Amino acid sequence: MGNVVMAIGAHIIDAELTSGMLLAKHAMAGDKIVTVALTAGERLSNRGGMSCEEFREMNIASAAAFAKALGGENFVFDVPDGELFASKEIELKLARLMREQKVTHVLYHWRNSRHKDHEQASVISRYAAYYAALKAMDIDGLQPATIKRKLYAENFEDAIGYEPFYFFDVTKAFPVWKEAIMNFYAARNSSVRYVRYYEALAMEHGNLIGTDYATTFTVDECRRRVVQEYL
Numbered sequence: 088m089g090n091v092v093m094a095i096g097a098h099i100i101d102a103e104l105t106s107g108m109l110l111a112k113h114a115m116a117g118d119k120i121v122t123v124a125l126t127a128g129e130r131l132s133n134r135g136g137m138s139c140e141e142f143r144e145m146n147i148a149s150a151a152a153f154a155k156a157l158g159g160e161n162f163v164f165d166v167p168d169g170e171l172f173a174s175k176e177i178e179l180k181l182a183r184l185m186r187e188q189k190v191t192h193v194l195y196h197w198r199n200s201r202h203k204d205h206e207q208a209s210v211i212s213r214y215a216a217y218y219a220a221l222k223a224m225d226i227d228g229l230q231p232a233t234i235k236r237k238l239y240a241e242n243f244e245d246a247i248g249y250e251p252f253y254f255f256d257v258t259k260a261f262p263v264w265k266e267a268i269m270n271f272y273a274a275r276n277s278s279v280r281y282v283r284y285y286e287a288l289a290m291e292h293g294n295l296i297g298t299d300y301a302t303t304f305t306v307d308e309c310r311r312r313v314v315q316e317y318l
């Protein structure tokens with residue numbers, strides 16, 4: 088379909104868990120997918136005895152393997168886990184990547200979260216997309232990105248005020264996602280059973296729209312409008 092869908096997470100595995108099923112669906116439809124982690128998530132408490140540095144390297148390899156399984160690309164920023172802060176520098180760095188990748192769609196964290204990195208990632212992603220598309224903003228001579236849509240992903244850590252709005256049937260993509268997500272250590276070993284949670288959530292949302300699996304996204308309240316001509 089000629090789209091480039093970028094999913095951005097605060098930590099490695101955030102975007103893959105929350106947006107991964109839709110990324111798999113778009114990859115299967117011929118779109119390019121790009122995953123970005125603003126930190127490597129190397130300070131996860133259960134690292135199975137690995138040092139943060141060892142865990143970081145393994146996590147980066149897993150994120151690359153996930154993107155490769157979907158025929159896409161992955162980027163991990165060099166920011167320490169837990170120390171993510173919005174700034175012009177990081178917003179422009181992400182905007183530059185959006186322009187280089189010719190991104191058309193951006194998926195990112197909902198604005199409220201119990202995790203500070205997630206809240207910061209939401210702000211960074213939003214303003215990076217703004218800068219990427221802003222024609223009057225020069226970023227090393229790169230063409231502005233034509234961003235058609237920006238959607239917030241559903242993440243149980245970002246549940247405060249999140250209301251599902253867009254539902255996507257991901258039934259055919261689900262097995263592709265399930266195989267790819269098992270690349271991650273946290274998917275196989277965490278005390279939080281992430282894959283089980285997101286699988287059950289997709290089944291629940293699927294029930295609501297009459298499919299086996301569905302994934303949801305939302306937009307700010309002020310953008311939730313349906314324009315109609317009559318009745």
Ligand SMILES: [Zn+2]
Nearest residue numbers: 097098101205
């Ligand atoms: Zn996270």
